[in-house]
Amino acid sequence: MNKFFLSFFIVFIIGCTTPQPNSSNNSTTYTQYVNPFIGTGGHGHTYPGATLPFGMMQLSPDTRLTGWDGCSGYHYTDSVIYGFSHTHLSGTGVSDYGDLLLMPHSQTIPPSLEYTKYKSAFEKNTEKASAGYYEVKLQEGNIQVALSTTARAGMHQYTFPKGALQNVLLDLQHRDQLLAASLEIVDEQTVRGFRRSNAWATDQHFYFYLQFSKPFKAPALLKNDREEVVHAQFNFDNNDQELLVKVGISSVSMEGAQKNLEKEIAHWDFEKVRTAANQAWEKELQKVAIEGGTEDQKTIFYTALYHSFLAPNLFMDVDGKYRGTDLKIHQAKDFDNYTIFSLWDTFRGTHPLYTILQRKRTTDFIKTFLAQYQQGGQLPVWELAGNYTGCMIGYHSVSVIADAYAKGIQDFDTQLALEAMQHSAMKDHLGLSFYKDKGFIGCDEEAESVSKTLEYAYDDWCIATFAQAIGNDSLYRSYLQRAQGYKNLYDPNSGFLRGRIHGGWFSPFEPSEVNFNYTEANGWQYTLFAPQDIQGLIQLMGGSNSFEKKLDQLFTTESTLEGRHQVDITGLIGQYAHGNEPSHHVAYLYNYIQKPWKTQERVHQIMQEMYQNAPDGLSGNEDCGQMSSWYNLSAMGFYSVTPGTNYYTLGSPTFEKIRLNLENGKQFTIKANGLNSKNIYVQSVQLNGKDYNLGYLQHDVIMKGGELIFEMGSQPNKQWAASKEAIPPSQITEALIVPAPYLLATGKTFVDEMRVEMGAACQDCMIHYTIDGSQPTAQSPIYSEGIVIKETTNFQLIAINPEGKESAVIQEEIIKINDNRAITINSQYENQYAAGGDKALIDHLRGGANFRTGSWQGYQKDLDVIVDLGEPKSIASIEVGFLQDIQSWIFYPKKVAFFISKDGKNFQALGETSSDFPDNKYGAFTENLVFDLDKKSMARYVKVLATNYGVCPEWHLGAGGNTWIFADEITIK
Secondary structure (H helix, E strand, O other): OOHHHHOOHHHHHHHOOOOOOOOOOOOOOHHHHOOOOOOOOOOOOOOOOEEOOOOOOEEEEEOOOOOHHHOOOOOOOOOEEOEEEOOOOOOOOOOOOOOOEEEEEOOOOOOOOOHHHHOEEEOHHHOEEEOOEEEEEEOOOOEEEEEEEOOOEEEEEEEOOOOOOEEEEEEOOOOOEEEEEEEEEEEOOEEEEEEEEEOOOOOEEEEEEEEEOOOOOOOEEEEOOOOOEEEEEEEEOOOOOEEEEEEEEEOOOHHHHHHHHHHHOOOOOHHHHHHHHHHHHHHHHOOEEEEOOOHHHHHHHHHHHHHHOOOOEEOOOOOOEEEOOOOOEEEOOOOOOEEOEEHHHHOOOHHHHHHHHOHHHHHHHHHHHHHHHHHHOOOOOEEEOOEEOOOOOOOOHHHHHHHHHHOOOOOOOHHHHHHHHHHHHOOOOOOHHHHHHHOOOOOOOOOOHHHHHHHHHHHHHHHHHHHHHOOOHHHHHHHHHHOOHHHHHEEOOOOEEOOEEOOEEOOOOOOOEEOOOOOOOEHHHHOOOOHHHHHHHHHHOOOHHHHHHHHHHHHHOOOOOEEOOOOOOOOEEOOEEOOOHHHOOHHHHHHHHOOHHHHHHHHHHHHHHHEOOOOOOEOOOOHHHHHHHHHHHHHHOEEOOOEOEOEEEEOOOOOOEEEEEOOOOOEEEEEEEOOOOOOOEEEEEEEOOEEOOOOEEEHHHHHOOEEEEEEEEOOOOOOOOOOHHHOOOOOOOOOOOOOOOEEEOOOOEEOOOEEEEEEOOOOOOEEEEEOEOOOOOOOOOEOOOOEEEOOOEEEEEEEEOOOOOEOOOEEEEEEEOOOOOEEEEOOOOOHHHOOOOHHHHHOOOOOOOOHHHOOOEEEOOOEEEEEEEEEEEEEEEEEEEEEEEHHHOEOOOOEEEEEEEOOOOOOEEEEEEOOOOOOOOOOOEEEEEEEEEEEEEEEEEEEEEEEOOOEOOOOOOOOOOEOEEEEEEEEEO
């Protein structure tokens, strides 16, 4: 626990009071162990408010309006509440929602469009939360607030001091950008309206129907500059201290919101709503019954299960109408429609957990996917409120489908599913055209090229296995070949999966560097991502001993991160980053090299260090359940390393006994005999009374019911599950590919001569090449040693294994330039934006508009360089290319000054220039800044000094942060 939160400890324990077990029947109530404040501090990005399992409404306080740690609208360290809104995201990295803000108050200030004027401080010891319930006392006016919800509706209970003014603010402008709004007075107790907004979801539709428990007086309605009513102040007689508000919401219509409210809360009994909410959570949480463990461990587990069951969210009205991804209204017939699919996160652990505990909903999720494909034209990647956000990578809905099918969840249109899967895989965007052509993406072709290649390869394996399962063998083999694309990124010299550029490797390479070759990660964290072919990866890396060494190094190397700051990379053990998803399977990989005791050790360490019963009890973003689902599965003693298979990889259980109460009426019990804080190692296992020596567990075994018993001890039993037969199956054995070869050269261009070498990740392969423009074959020359070239040369090369199988062809032209210039860099470029090294600014190559592809050199201070022309020359003009992308904090320089010198020591100032391009225009732009000399001058040295823009301006999201200069190519004529 952080020192900061120690000061809150006593307050926190008081503030997290939840209902106690029913003492009248001695039955266990699992909601008592839910602490919604876990994850609301640190970088967890959760909210503490009231909601139902997978519910459409999340009624919660808003305490933070901006910033990364305000993504849920709340942070535990805040002391001011702006109001209570009805939709929130759990644990995401981008803010959205916060629809329809209500705030009770007793202030006499005039109505204002600035709703923040009505904020109130609050004391932490008055704040309480439990499953489906939240309460707090507002210091301003001493108003007690209580909140609870049904699936599509919610109820507020405000208790004012006796005789106090009773006012309620309603604001439609709160949170994201308002596109359109309406507020209608239905009668003296009822209002309804809508808001359309633009944020992560660029066209979100939100409708509401709101009723007060007593009549309001003539409300004050305020309009925005579009003459839309966006703010209202309601006041009420104070003859009764209590005021209730109930709200129904919909994405379809105000009529839909009304139906939802009338169906789900047709009364004014707040305690009835609260009790029903608690019972709904109890029904879901009792699917897992725990015995043993500390009170904190139980709280961590059930709160994790609570977080795992928050999303996806129901996204349809009681009459079955919903807004599809074409933003039109549709009628659901045989499924419930959902939204919030954070699939880059949740395909790893959350959806596999659902295949055990939420099988009916899993079918609904898949049918939602297919409806979204039919209506919006694609399977979801990160879908929100019917919008495709364009966020994150891969097409991991195919993983959810394949995993569910492999585990017997098959009540959906499988042919439509395969069609939709192929549609995702055959698009040409986001680097897929390069990936399809040669089996990998170059980092000069697409940002995050390594991560995209690896995740596309895994997803393609999911398509392959699904195609095979439904009888399409030709597609199976085709996608199985694509599933091996990870092999094309393995560099045997460094031992890492790394970015490729110009036929070779992105350099300089530092595996701990965070750059745009990876998605929210670095080389350490992505090198071990090939869950579809773990044995293939082990072989590629030199065998089990080498693989074990790499795993050990990952956990024990320094935790320092190089390169750009990436807020998502947290929870470090060495370079293992539990606070972000790419690392989540890694601790279990020891099982695949016959060292399961090391998995047990690391899993126990992660569970102890990365989860606490505290506001900052999560090591990173909750991410719609994934951070919690990892804990839930791991506490049961297993994890889904390869979703799409029908098994789980075994680890080390956390509780003495866990009983899974399955939807089919069966029970599966997991026992850990002798378990304590020291006895973390598995000594032996029995399954249904028989010795069990495998390092994995079949899904069907769980579904049939039974008993799995772990015998635990303080020392590793290095014999248990250590045979080759015990290794969890993860190996591609058919349609094998040959890894693409690579060129090793000092750059794309050269002046006099250059030595070029070749290599491949398969030791027994021959590399054949041509330099005459012809396609290489087995009859082409065989590479044996470095080749010195003195002219522009177009290399084409393939690798051929002993069986005669060929790799993809690698083609790269290395260009001779008539240029003996040299460059001295007086300021330091950042390594992750090196663009190939010191000569990038004079290599005759220009970058495009996407700085993430690695062709631009980036400086976070001034750019100060001197170009040596080799001899005095007549100079008429000097030209420098710059890029601006203010969303990424890259601005054109304030000014660029030019100097010349004959001796490299004494410089003459020529003058300066600057860009007149607006500094507040979003998008990616390039511009050549040219300085023309009044008359030609003789000089050997040219100095360019570009002054950094400075800090981000106040209107910018990164206000106060340091900006960047991105430059490429200095041309002197």
